[in-house]
Amino acid sequence: MVMTINWIETNRYKEARTGLLMTKRGVIETPAFMPVGTQGTVKAMTPEEIKETGAEIILSNTYHLYLRPGTEIIDQAGGLHRFMHWDLPILTDSGGFQVFSLNSLRKVSEEGVTFRSHIDGSTHFFTPEKAVQVQNILGSDIMMPLDHVVAYPSNFEETRDAMERTLRWAERSKNAHHGGEKQALFGIVQGGFYPELRKKCCSALTEMDFPGYALGGLSVGEPLEMMNEILDISLPLLPTEKPRYLMGVGSADALLEGIARGIDLFDCVLPTRIARNGRVMVPEGYLTLRNAEFARDMRPIDPECSCYCCRNYSRAYIRHLLKSNEILGLRLTTYHNLFFLAHFVAAIQRAIREKTFDLFYRDFWTRFNKNGNNMERSE
């Protein structure tokens, strides 16, 4: 995995950068947002539609695919790409976040984590080696190691122990992975909201020399400023020539702040999940299309948007679909939100290239928030 980076030097936003991430299955222009296809499908979308929105890479989940349909079936299909009919890059999360979200259903040891399936209650044992092995079979282009994720908030000792275990597991994952040419294994920075733990983790992972670095354990309910502070202290400690991935962030405001600090990749269920609840992204923030105010509103979701949804359908029609529980409603809102984010990061790429990112940043914050109700960053 090679990353070519151009970055802009201005007084305030010197870390914002645009680049090209080269993978065997395609080039990803960064900064990039990765739509989430947890179960081997980006909810409500076809692969062709995802490409149409402008996405160049999607995320899927080791934990979910391992449980259903199971690794063996995906292996038999010739890997995840062929199984789901997606030929561009895929990043697979290890499942650490999912397993540790199970709370009462899991038990962690130095060797690995025992958990019960959320589908049928069956018991499974995951180790760093197993997570790598499953992802080798899935054939994703970017793999994530199993990490020990703690709840927010957690005390210093718990956070430190989990971070140190994450480092030891990162080392084991690296040793277990033998397909470095085809699949890049990233390192994941943990350490909660304790600056010294974050710093220690960044330095240790950098020393292990991963082809890319992810920031985990953020966007878990904390205020945006708190996340930004962790980015501010972490990113300078990661090598500039490697891609940086901020996990679980998918709102325009948090994306912009992450990019301003040097993040290259993002993923989040937010744009697709809120879409299924009838919430759509516009430059001012969000619209809740089920609201009565849109019943006779014949304008598109975003009059400035050129997506399939905004070219052909009114807010009134989409509201009717949502109120009638029609699948097309979810499809249109999902399509719009993914298009919105893909075009948002594309506009930022242009701004960075043209050295106008500082202007873009100020304009965004002038317009955003106007409608209030922007509390959609974490879910």
Next chain:
Amino acid sequence: MVMTINWIETNRYKEARTGLLMTKRGVIETPAFMPVGTQGTVKAMTPEEIKETGAEIILSNTYHLYLRPGTEIIDQAGGLHRFMHWDLPILTDSGGFQVFSLNSLRKVSEEGVTFRSHIDGSTHFFTPEKAVQVQNILGSDIMMPLDHVVAYPSNFEETRDAMERTLRWAERSKNAHHGGEKQALFGIVQGGFYPELRKKCCSALTEMDFPGYALGGLSVGEPLEMMNEILDISLPLLPTEKPRYLMGVGSADALLEGIARGIDLFDCVLPTRIARNGRVMVPEGYLTLRNAEFARDMRPIDPECSCYCCRNYSRAYIRHLLKSNEILGLRLTTYHNLFFLAHFVAAIQRAIREKTFDLFYRDFWTRFNKNGNNMERSE
């Protein structure tokens, strides 16, 4: 509305015919199957996808649209076509079938029918005139008059009274309709399973001279043979130069039998509804994709099918989507079933033109039924 018909003369299947139905919004090659978009959307599909499957006309429902979003909003949008982004012909059912299905929620008089909304329990009064007026606002290309539908089975007197009322209401509908150039109002034949009532209704409607005739009250749970008998006695009494529409039929076997008797148009929720339950149409009958036997089946739904779904996805993947409650699963099965039916009728059109319909008919029945489990005609 003009219909140009070419029909084949063979010994056994002399009534099968192919033709062109000319409307202001497009030509429909017949026999044709009309996908159902009850609430102003064919469930799970975009208009572009419906066209891709080969459909040239869809059906929507006056009753549902009148209740939600309401006639006023569709009027404000510039009619149903613009509201739902579909520029080919639309046939709207009057809502008679829906209103009379409400049972305890409705009360019928000579003037019209009072019913309570299935959505919010509000009370509404529909007359033949009102049904026409609403459809004038919807702007559908083919309109259906309000008819008095009886349950199956019903006794002779009840069926006769409803049929005679349907005739009086047909007359009133005709008088109320002033947009004959733009919108064709069909007559609906009722009379249950009583041959003399059916005959009387056919003759009376023919005398009123409608631009097309629908057969209602069929495909309501009776055996296929019973429906075929009613078609056999009814169709010879309808003018050959006018389109004939068999309401509520959407299985390949019943379509074929209808076409063999001279039917030109069909509609049914069957292909889209069973798709959402994971049932798909193949030349042998149906596959239930949720079944365990398909878990590792890497073949497409129908190896002979060239639809988007069959070109790109395996039964195993679609099963995984369905088991995981993923919307893409319903989209793919819906797409396939609509494509299957559109291409089924297209193959019949060719067979009739090439005077090989008798062969097609025999081949179909040799192959169909092999898998048993074809009890999907009525739902």
